[in-house]
Amino acid sequence: MSILNEISELLQKGKANVVKELCQKAIDEGLDAKTVLNDGLMHGMGIIGEKFKKNEVYVPEVLIAARAMNTGIEILKPLLAEGEYISKGKVVLGTVKGDLHDIGKNLVKIMLEGKGMEVVDLGIDVPAEKFIESVKTEGAKVIACSALLTTTMTEMENIVKAAEEAGLRDQVKIMVGGAPVTDSYCKSIGADTYAPDAASAADAALELLA
Numbered sequence: 616m617s618i619l620n621e622i623s624e625l626l627q628k629g630k631a632n633v634v635k636e637l638c639q640k641a642i643d644e645g646l647d648a649k650t651v652l653n654d655g656l657m658h659g660m661g662i663i664g665e666k667f668k669k670n671e672v673y674v675p676e677v678l679i680a681a682r683a684m685n686t687g688i689e690i691l692k693p694l695l696a697e698g699e700y701i702s703k704g705k706v707v708l709g710t711v712k713g714d715l716h717d718i719g720k721n722l723v724k725i726m727l728e729g730k731g732m733e734v735v736d737l738g739i740d741v742p743a744e745k746f747i748e749s750v751k752t753e754g755a756k757v758i759a760c761s762a763l764l765t766t767t768m769t770e771m772e773n774i775v776k777a778a779e780e781a782g783l784r785d786q787v788k789i790m791v792g793g794a795p796v797t798d799s800y801c802k803s804i805g806a807d808t809y810a811p812d813a814a815s816a817a818d819a820a821l822e823l824l825a
């Protein structure tokens with residue numbers, strides 16, 4: 616098995632220490648950091664994402680795979696040229712105002728990063744204005760907002776309106792998700808995309824960025 620396949624497989628098993636050692640070994644053997652990132656770490660995380668989508672793995676497996684990915688990235692990051700590490704675009708992510716649930720949001724972050732996007736994580740209880748301010752300061756092209764409560768998902772409409780009022784609506788795409796959110800709700804508030812799970816959110820964000 617090639618070292619890149621080994622990295623991918625061990626990442627999926629969450630073997631953080633071995634993944635770290637193998638990333639170093641791959642570099643020492645002359646592979647370039649971008650190849651190790653794309654064909655080793657991200658490859659493995661992509662498989663975990665697909666399995667998570669199909670309920671073949673669950674939250675704990677995703678978290679341990681993410682930890683393994685991060686240990687590998689620690690080795691590669693200093694070797695990657697500026698802008699090379701994260702090249703697929705910037706996403707502003709947060710759980711909407713009034714809502715403190717962040718487990719799903721954190722999984723979305725893992726999957727987005729696993730597919731090569733840069734994530735500005737605003738955390739929980741994020742007001743619409745903060746999403747907009749962050750889009751302006753960070754130059755992000757996608758707002759990704761999560762809500763777990765029927766009482767807070769309505770805040771997503773305020774984010775769409777705030778983007779319109781700020782004159783940014785044609786520059787930023789808005790993705791919504793979270794347990795009570797549906798595709799028809801997404802359409803009814805004028806958001807761009809609904810994603811039912813974290814792995815789909817990463818695929819959808821890539822499409823929006825494209």
Ligand code: B1M
Pocket residue numbers: 674713714715716717718719720722723758759760761762763764765766790791792793794795810811812813814816
């Ligand atoms: Co809360 N809670 N909670 N809670 N809580 C729910 C959501 C609830 C369904 C429980 C219930 O009654 N059965 C219910 C909501 C009812 C409703 O509105 N429909 C509820 C309630 C009522 C409350 C409180 C109001 C309780 C109270 O205080 N009376 C309170 C509200 C606090 C607040 O937010 N202001 C509250 C508090 C909490 C805790 C703080 C205790 C804790 C949160 C801890 C934390 O997140 N750090 C908590 C938890 C853990 C839950 C449950 C048990 C689990 C949620 C979770 O993390 N699921 C939940 C019941 C349940 O779901 N079984 C419940 C796992 C996670 C991986 O799934 O977040 O759905 P989820 O994310 C999924 C998808 O939705 C999607 O991807 C993920 C998987 O791939 N996704 C996105 C999520 N965001 C996305 C964004 C995207 C795309 C996809 O694009 C941008």
